[in-house]
Amino acid sequence: MKKILLLGSGELGKEFVISAKRLGCYVVACDSYAGAPAMQVADESCVFSMLDEAPLRAAIAQHKPDLIVPEIEAIRTEVLLEVEKEGFEVIPSARAANLTMNRDRIRDVAVGLGVRTAKFNYAESADELLAQANAIGFPVVIKPVMSSSGKGQSVAKTAADIQTSWDYACAGMRGDRKKVIVEEFINFEFEITLLTIRQRKGPTLFCEPIGHVQERGDYQYSWQPQPMLPSYLKAAHDMADKVTADLGGAGLFGVEFFVTKDEVIFSELSPRPHDTGMVTMISQNLSEFDLHARAILGLPIANIVCTEGASAVVLATQDGSNPTYTGVAEALSEPDVDVRIFGKPTTRPYRRMAVALAKNANALARARAAAAKISVVV
Ligand SMILES: Nc1ncnc2c1ncn2[C@@H]1O[C@H](COP(=O)(O)OP(=O)(O)O)[C@@H](O)[C@H]1O
Ligand SMILES: [Mg+2]
Missing domain, CATH: 3.30.1490.20 (ATP-grasp fold, A domain)
Known part of the structure; x- marks a missing residue:
């Protein structure tokens, strides 16, 4: 049984823990506050700031994980670079975590590889x-x-x-x-996340492109598949392949692109599941969390099947604690609709608390309608 130390325990971590535990892993979930979403489903939890060197080192020394899996960007990544040298395995690599924490470093890597950027x-x-x-x-x-x-x-x-x-x-x-x-400023037609999976054995795999809309720097809704010209999709595959190959290691990456009338432009990437990829919980046979778990455990991914699907976020509107949710029954009364409530213990304006999912025809409109029915009450 592999022991995983999860650094960051938000909603993406929670779904990853569920996927990893289904495959028999033992997970220690870490975050800066108790009761974080992933801690609710993990075997053990540990509360400290991922940016603090001493407690991060101590957690690694204490738990001796087989795999260190970052879920967030804000981590004292110098510690990861050091422990990797000592023989610990960081997913996908300590270098990837370190470079992507800084926009300039990952951007310089992309430019060095000849990838088109703004x-x-x-x-x-x-x-x-x-x-x-x-x-x-x-x-x-x-x-x-x-x-x-x-x-x-x-x-x-x-x-x-x-x-x-x-x-x-x-x-x-x-x-x-x-x-x-x-x-x-890129006046794009649409923007996508291309979930890219580097396997321990076997070729790099791609999910169907995910379209999304952002407001205030946070995604509001996403859908899959986003139709694209075959030549543009190939350009995105080639760029994602180049950058993820350079970062190395095994795991799923969320690679972001802007698509204009004329071309595909690389924006940034996360060496881990992506928030816009939550749509895959309903649109794919294997969610991005299942795929990340399989990739890091070296398990085969025989096929990835996508049907039309969409996700829409449910946000809090004010500060509070121990929220409850109204409208969930109404949302779930529609066919092919599902909801994930993250279980965050506190709220603040615009904090993402849940996501509504829908699949099949008109998935996007139905996911947004479902999300609109749900209110966070504090
Ligand atoms: N150069 C740009 N031109 C147009 N829109 C942009 C540009 N850079 C970012 N954006 C918009 O802002 C969003 C967030 O920017 P991003 O670089 O992905 O930062 P973050 O790390 O916060 O996700 C993007 O998804 C896109 O909608
Ligand atoms: Mg982004």
Whole structure:
């Protein structure tokens, strides 16, 4: 039986734990607060900040896991690089966790591999930001190099917005580097997540592309499959293959692309299941969590079958604790609709608390209608 140390215990971790436990694993779930979603289904749990070196080291030394599985970006990844050298296995690799925690590092890797990205540059002050934005051409997107879920991200339409964008980025950044990436604004037709699976034995596999819509830096709904021109899909496969091969290791990656009329542009990637990929809980024979578990355990993936499916998030509206949910029965009274309530002990405005899933015809409209019926009550 493999012992897994899960770093981060949110809703994606919870589903991963269920998949891993179905395959006989023993899971220790870690996060900064007790009662986190994945802890509710794990064998053991451990509460500490994943960014703190000492407790992270101590948890690894205490539990001696066969596999260390990051579920979040914000981890003291230097510790992972060190313990990997000592013989621990980090999924997919300590380098992947370390590079993807920083937008500039993974972006530089992509550029080094000749992968098409938006025009971009980096800035370490408001003056530098203005110069880079002028060079790229307005509008531009500005993001702290260390942040996730849209924190500190804004669009500057003109030079007059630059100071506000800089201040907003500084307020939303994590870590100790005052550095932002400034990017050409891509007026995409749609954006996709391409779930890409690197197997221990066997070829790299791809799921059907997942389309999604983001607001305030968080995904609101996603659907699968997103139709794409075969040549564009091939371009996305080739880029995902290149970047994930460079990162190495086994596991599932969520690779994000913008698709314009003319081309496919690489945006970023997560070396782990992706939030927009929650749709696969209903659209695929094996969810992204099942696929991640199989890939890291070296188990075969004989086929991935996709039917039309969609997911839509249920958000909290205010601060509170021990939430209850109304409208769940109404949502579930429709055929081919399902709901996952994450079990988060506290709420805050816009916090993702549950997801509604639907499959078959008009899946997207039905998933959104189901999500709209559910309210978080505190
Ligand atoms: N250069 C860009 N042009 C247009 N939209 C963008 C650009 N960069 C990001 N976005 C939008 O913001 C969302 C979040 O940005 P992303 O780089 O994926 O950050 P995060 O790590 O927070 O997910 C994207 O999914 C996309 O909708
Ligand atoms: Mg993203």
